[in-house]
Amino acid sequence: MTEYGRGQGSEPWHPEDPLYGDGGWEGQQPHVGHQPAYGGQQHHPQQPQHQQQHGQHQQHGQHPQQQGYGEWGPEQQSGYDQQQYQQHQDHQQHQAQQQYQHQQYYGEQQYPQDGGWDTTGTHGHVPYPPDPADPYAQQAATYGGEQPDFYQTEDAYPPPEPPARRRAEPEPRHETDWDPGPDQGEHAFFAGGDPDDDAEDDAEPRGRAARRGGKGGKGGKGGKKKSRNGIACLVVALVFGGGLAGVGYVGYTFYQNRFGSAPDYAGDGTGESVTVEIPKGAGGYDIGRRLKAAGVVKSVDAFVSAQQQNSKGNSIQAGAYILRKQMSAASAVEMMLDPKSQNNVMVTPGERNAHVYATIDQKLGLSTGTTKDTAQKQYKSLGLPSWANANSAIKDPLEGFLAPGTYPAAKGMKPETVLKAMVTQASEAYGRYDLQGKAQALGLKDPLQLVTVASLVQAEGKTHDDYRKMAEVVYNRLKPTNTETNQFLQFDSTFNYLKGESNIHIATREIYKNKDPYNTYTNKGLPPGPIGNPGDDAMKAALNPTHDGWIYFVATDGVSNTEFARTLAEFNKLRDKFNESSGN
Template identity: 35%
Template sequence: MTQDHLDTTIFGEPGAQEPRRRRRQRQSKGKGRRLLTLVLAIVLVGGAAIAAVAVLKPFVSSIAGDGGSEAEDFAGPGEGEVAVTVKQGDSGEAIATALKSAGVVKTRTAYLEASAADPEQSAKIQAGTYTLKKGMKAIDAFTLLADPANRSVPRLTLPEGLWASEIIPRLSKSTGVPVAQYQAALKNPAALGLPQAAGGRVEGYLFPSSYEFDKGTPAAAQLKQMIALTLAELEKAGVQPEDYTRILTVASIIEGEVNGDADRAKVARVIENRLDDPNGPTIGRLQMDSTVHYIEQERGRAGTSDQARNSDSPYNTYKVKGLPPGPINNPGAASIEAAANPAEGPWFYFVAVNPSTGETKFAVTAAEHDVNVQEFNKWCSENKDKC
């Protein structure tokens, strides 16, 4: 075998070896370019992702409600004063938003973390207005809110015996809710929890007490709470639902007639004795001045005039037998208890012989009562501006 043939057998045809080397070199270069392209693509994608994070971070943070993704906090202790109102039913999220909006805390997250760290105290935060500082540490703001002593809320005291026509304007003045909104709420008595036996009339069911309604608390929510307290008091006194309005009617008369708690149960007995005996001394008529005052919507004077007692109103118990159509005011707990549990006794009459002190005398017969009335008339002659 010649050398040329040997070369051909081992390396192929003469001249073929060189092109093969060039192909390998071209393939190597192609792989390198592809690798470089891949690396560049990765770099570009990574850069785009970083840029996207930088662009979207503020947007995402704004959705979360904070200026940053971390629970950034002020150094405190803060300065100035700012009022923050926590509304009834506000969640921790709502409180955090209010604090951040007022500039009290730097981020919502900082407050939420402070709140989550002490769920027991967080649950004690009550509705009301709190005075805080701008730039507080979140934990300091949380501690202040959790202390009821720092809470400020309008307090309205409604005394016993007011008419609904007097209560509504007082509520409106205290809370800033227009009278028209109370009137609108009263058109849906069932939504207020008013029992069907009330016949849609709220008189008698607005419980006299001290209330802490935030500014702007819906009229319906206020009325609903007051009615609920009245129903609770009736239940406490052992009154059955079907008797609610009757007992409140009697209680309202007691409230309108009596000053001292000691006499309430005795007045309740006088009312029941007159109702139980249509042939008795008053032939079933209650003859209560308080019901006539309700007709006239007038306060401040003892006794009634002949003209007022001649009214044809169904609330005029001097002419109409039995109870009036419903309560004549909004009675308190003592009068409700007395109406539900009258004292035992034979009395048919009573009169406040000294309306200034509330001194009241009871009688069984008309003759005994006349003597007591003379004592009342003597007081009136000495206090003409009050009779």
Template identity: 40%
Template sequence: MSVDSNGGGRRRAVKKRGGRRAGCLVVLVVLGLLAALAWVGLTKGVEWARDQFGDPEDYAGPGSGAVVIQVNSGDSATVIARTLKEADVVASVDAFRNIANSRADEAAKIQPGSYEMLKKMKAVDAFNLLVDPANASVNRVTVPEGLRVVDVLTLLGKKTDFNTKQYRRALSRLELPSYAELNAEGLPEGYLFPATYDLHPDDTPQTILQAMVDRWKRSADKLGLVDGAKKLGYTPHEVMTIASLVEAEGRGDDMPKIARVIYNRLENPGTAGTIGRLEIDATVNYALGRNLGVAISPSDLDVDSPYNTRRVTGLPPGPIEAPGDDAMAAALAPAAGDWYYYVTVDLRTGETKFASNYDEFLSYKAEFTRYCQTSDAC
């Protein structure tokens, strides 16, 4: 029994010694973990301090390779800095932004456009390149008011690297509002908004034409086309058609008056000597497929087309050209008046007179005839 007891005691003593070694190991592991955590914390703290108080990361420059950067209208210095960082032109957003903030007057003059730059440039070099307008490459195209879709496509074919056929194919892929109706030829007449567009290197015929539709949508929303048309008792497409007629026939302050003449004729057929027709010459030219401002002949009036408002009553099936903001606004807010006729009595100044009855119209027409006898503008 005593032998067993001593042996048991030795075994217990051995276990105690092993327990002490295990305890020391645990302490060492814990100390190691604490040291590692301290190192991580110190490293992160240094990084945080450097981020907060040190200079932002910057490339030494001068850079190499080539990359094209696009600066869009309205881009802030921060947006430009992010674009540069994503393209690896600058090492950090802050490196560029700090320079832009310290030279704010120059930064405000950075022009929209495409810039050919190097990768891994020093931020100040990138900034200096952007503030020089000579480095901006922009293909800017102005589409004036009053163009038909075929005219727009021809213009774009001359001003861009794409041809008219490519633009024509892209028309079928445009996203238009549900109420916008294509004409018999499948053209979105009236919905390619007249404005100045900055074209970018990665643009395609579809993106260019869609930008014109999107620009039109912004004007339509701003002017309240849908609600305004409903209040007038017309569809948005009908109001766009009226706006196109106003664009073709008037200018400036006369536009709301011309819109009123159109509404009066539509809503009061047979009044003041009218015969229920709009009788707008520009629609005859559209039906004939030619420039809307061309003088028409008696034989032109017989063209068989739903667009020929000399023969058909009511509105044509859709717009005859692209109206701008002023014409759209006039169609949505016509002037108050009882006019049923208008005559432009001076082609150079555009002076137009409005008549409430047929006799008054005839007197203005005679005035125009006398004008043409002494002017080569006719």
């Protein structure tokens, strides 16, 4: 059956149609058999467009065809007069106009009284222009023209049912609404669906897919789906199994950290020795990491635990240690506490460089004099401050710059490496003080002279309380107003330095006979450079001396008891006391 201006068939009934869902066929068009008499007088407003089209067809000897009335040929019109024919045409156009007004988007259709569906295709077309809202654009171009039946093709939709047989169409589904699909809510991934199949299904209407038998009839898709179901299950099993393994590992690690013992070797280790360097300030975990990296202990936690269980474990000092590989943590702690395992060079406050060089040679397994020769040749590249070596008469450019401390010195190391570590630490220590400003405030030329005073204080002083008094003695004797010694220091330590000795009994004749710049009996003022490596106490004392007028001192017991005097008379009494104690 056709609609106004459409080919055979009809598009689906629109929900906004006033007749949608109506069980009968009641509208503005009367049923067949209830047509008004053609001779009746009915006045209906005519649209100009309809009149113009009607007139055009009359000029060509053609008669418009009306849907629901059958075809009107010349033979059928012969029984009516001209007036009846005109009334008949007016009535047809009026009904066509009323039906067109109710069909803004979709045309109304005629149905037989028995509710059947007319598919004969014998109805004519009303001369209306194409409807812009018509989605199918199936209006005929000419009167009586037949349009191709798209319902007869293979891909056609099924013909719509009459209103009495229709069911309400579902609300249009939004693209974000969840549709469980044919598998009752099962996700497409677990259903083994193919993304290509989904795309194909989206492109194909559901009704057409139902007629074709669904996905099962598409060339063996069912087997492929089962295979993908198996793959999906395998993936889920692997993910689930991996999760269990991860949880188990975390639980085991947590248990081991909380309750389990740390991994550890057994015994005193293998016969292979290894040197481990422990930096200054390293704690238990730092030491443990270095030992583990060297292959000495098996775990850091084992070493830390063993160190805490040993009453002397916290006394492990910085330096180099000769240990064995694969030792138990307890054995490693014991060996590090044994001085024999330490392969270090220890510089003590006031120690001269000559003794430090000899110790480095011994620790590194070098021939005697190797480190001293290296110091003389490479001192400029070892990190000395810019104000060092200001005097060309200095015997050793590194004297006073090998800071007291403990330094690793294991076999295989180079002497310049050990020396550079010492010089670097001394430069850092001196850098913490304003040596330049302090030197000028104390009447000295440069920071080097201040370090030299500190070395004298360290060499002559015996206790911490002596250092500040000894520093005042030095500054008082250097003053131009000194009439007691006339700016001569007269320190035995300077003479012992140039001699390389440590003798407290020096003959007066021998002292005054030697004119070396370091001899403070024969040369006024300070020696050219330091005579040893001062410690922090001596350095602080040189920066902050007493102001009690001390100018003389005597070690009355010859060892550790030093007494001070302000005048020459007091000094002579102290000297007699010293002679009595020494048996002279």
